[in-house]
Amino acid sequence: MRICNFCSTFAAAFDQTTMSNLLEIHNLHASIGGKEILKGVDLTIREGEVHAIMGPNGAGKSTLSAVLTGNPAYEVTEGTVLLHGKDLLSMEPEIRAREGVFLSFQYPVEIPGVSMVNFMRTAVNEKRAYEGKPALSAKYFLALMREKNKLVEMADKLNNRSVNEGFSGGEKKKNEIFQMAMLEPCLSILDETDSGLDIDALRIVAEGVNRLKTPQNASIVITHYQRLLDYIVPDFVHVLADGKIVKTGDKTLALELEKTGYDFLNE
Amino acid sequence: MNNLTIHSGETFEQVFLNEPSVDLHIVQEAGSHVKIHVLNWRADGSNDAQATNRIAVEQQGEGCSTEIYALAYLNGQQQVTTETRVTHAVGGGTSDQLIKFVLDEESKGRFVGELKIEQDAQKVEAHQTNRNILLSETAEMRTQPQLEIYADDVKATHGASTGQLDDTALFYMQQRGIGAQKARQLLVGAFIKDVLVTIGEDNNALRERLLNAVDGIIE
Numbered sequence: 001m002r003i004c005n006f007c008s009t010f011a012a013a014f015d016q017t018t019m020s021n022l023l024e025i026h027n028l029h030a031s032i033g034g035k036e037i038l039k040g041v042d043l044t045i046r047e048g049e050v051h052a053i054m055g056p057n058g059a060g061k062s063t064l065s066a067v068l069t070g071n072p073a074y075e076v077t078e079g080t081v082l083l084h085g086k087d088l089l090s091m092e093p094e095i096r097a098r099e100g101v102f103l104s105f106q107y108p109v110e111i112p113g114v115s116m117v118n119f120m121r122t123a124v125n126e127k128r129a130y131e132g133k134p135a136l137s138a139k140y141f142l143a144l145m146r147e148k149n150k151l152v153e154m155a156d157k158l159n160n161r162s163v164n165e166g167f168s169g170g171e172k173k174k175n176e177i178f179q180m181a182m183l184e185p186c187l188s189i190l191d192e193t194d195s196g197l198d199i200d201a202l203r204i205v206a207e208g209v210n211r212l213k214t215p216q217n218a219s220i221v222i223t224h225y226q227r228l229l230d231y232i233v234p235d236f237v238h239v240l241a242d243g244k245i246v247k248t249g250d251k252t253l254a255l256e257l258e259k260t261g262y263d264f265l266n267e
Numbered sequence: 268m269n270n271l272t273i274h275s276g277e278t279f280e281q282v283f284l285n286e287p288s289v290d291l292h293i294v295q296e297a298g299s300h301v302k303i304h305v306l307n308w309r310a311d312g313s314n315d316a317q318a319t320n321r322i323a324v325e326q327q328g329e330g331c332s333t334e335i336y337a338l339a340y341l342n343g344q345q346q347v348t349t350e351t352r353v354t355h356a357v358g359g360g361t362s363d364q365l366i367k368f369v370l371d372e373e374s375k376g377r378f379v380g381e382l383k384i385e386q387d388a389q390k391v392e393a394h395q396t397n398r399n400i401l402l403s404e405t406a407e408m409r410t411q412p413q414l415e416i417y418a419d420d421v422k423a424t425h426g427a428s429t430g431q432l433d434d435t436a437l438f439y440m441q442q443r444g445i446g447a448q449k450a451r452q453l454l455v456g457a458f459i460k461d462v463l464v465t466i467g468e469d470n471n472a473l474r475e476r477l478l479n480a481v482d483g484i485i486e
């Protein structure tokens with residue numbers, strides 16, 4: 001087990017039967033500013049799977065990704081989430097990240113004055129320290145960055161720029177997948193990584209994601225459009241509406257939704 | 268008070284580090300350059316250290332440049348007041364001011380920034396920026412910009428903001444596995460270094476020493 005062997009080792013110690021369940025969400029309710037957004041989400045994701053989540057604007061898709069990653073703006077009011085059998089919701093955001101949960105943000109954040117190199121080196125080495133591994137040498141680290149830059153055709157001159165500052169829309173999204181490649185998560189959540197991308201950038205981002213796929217990791221792909229799912233083929237497609245998963249199918253469901261839209265929700 | 272005249276074509280450059288009081292009155296002759304850094308560094312001061320910085324610069328000759336950078340990084344009950352008064356008496360000059368405060372615990376900061384462009388001082392370019400971060404709920408910042416612009420053909424900007432560390436940036440870093448405390452260090456460090464990097468070549472060693480010290484002193 002190459003990716004995420006730390007969390008997997010732990011899980012194995014708990015129970016062999018749940019070992020392939022990477023993520024288990026039970027009856028998850030969450031609110032922001034006192035307003036309930038998630039109203040009982042159930043979802044199980046096993047190693048190696050790709051799950052697409054679609055649904056109308058405002059359904060709670062970004063809220064789900066925020067809650068899974070521990071965004072303090074949201075309050076979980078009910079339910080449980082297990083990552084490799086461990087209680088995810090009790091972990092600080094940085095611990096969840098080090099346990100292998102990665103979010104490609106719908107709106108990546110600019111951090112003036114903090115260079116990509118410094119940011120990434122801190123992130124990678126804090127994760128390594130958590131896993132009991134020594135820090136990477138500066139030289140090896142830079143080589144690793146360049147290698148992963150290539151994966152998403154990202155200019156390596158961006159490594160010396162402040163995080164996301166002055167990046168174009170496409171560069172920001174590539175940068176998210178670049179960071180995913182550096183951190184090798186076991187669960188990656190892509191929140192509308194495709195929106196605003198032209199077809200070239202979309203292909204590059206999708207190929208990057210596909211190349212990072214292993215039998216041990218899994219992805220949640222949140223999208224409005226079928227076209228991303230032509231590149232990243234999902235094992236399951238879920239429709240999230242009004243804070244609940246109202247429909248689940250295979251990849252053909254995405255095609256169907258593309259044709260019919262979400263009108264069935266009102267029937 | 269220190270009265271100085273910077274003669275035509277000369278350059279005056281100085282870094283004041285942790286002076287309890289800086290009181291300068293500078294007159295610039297044509298084509299002269301002034302670059303001043305005033306740094307109040309918490310780590311080197313007592314818990315209740317106080318400092319007052321008064322810097323008045325008057326451009327009396329054409330084609331002068333004035334740069335004023337002030338950075339106060341305070342904790343405990345430390346207090347720093349920084350007052351700048353930049354006067355463009357004649358045209359064709361530039362002035363740039365960058366004033367930053369990082370205030371933790373019960374520290375207090377105050378900035379008074381007077382910028383005056385007199386009637387005959389055309390083609391002046393003057394910028395004044397004041398940015399402040401409050402790291403605790405009990406820290407206090409007061410800012411009073413005072414702009415008096417009497418000439419028409421000038422470019423003058425000023426901006427002042429006081430706020431907390433950017434929550435969305437903190438969460439973004441945590442989501443990448445960076446601990447909350449380390450994330451705060453990176454953000455505060457970036458805010459401070461932005462001023463330190465402007466220290467000129469004459470003070471290379473000091474600039475590098477301060478830049479290297481930044482990460483170590485942010486809690």
Ligand SMILES: Nc1ncnc2c1ncn2[C@@H]1O[C@H](COP(=O)(O)OP(=O)(O)O)[C@@H](O)[C@H]1O
Pocket residue numbers: 032033035037055056057058059060061062063064
């Ligand atoms: N800060 C907030 N305060 C109150 N409601 C919010 C806040 N942020 C988002 N919402 C609401 O939460 C709902 C779900 O938003 P979101 O999860 O972003 O939806 P999606 O990603 O599916 O488009 C929306 O109705 C939105 O208006």
Ligand SMILES: [Mg+2]
Pocket residue numbers: 061062063106191192
């Ligand atoms: Mg969204």
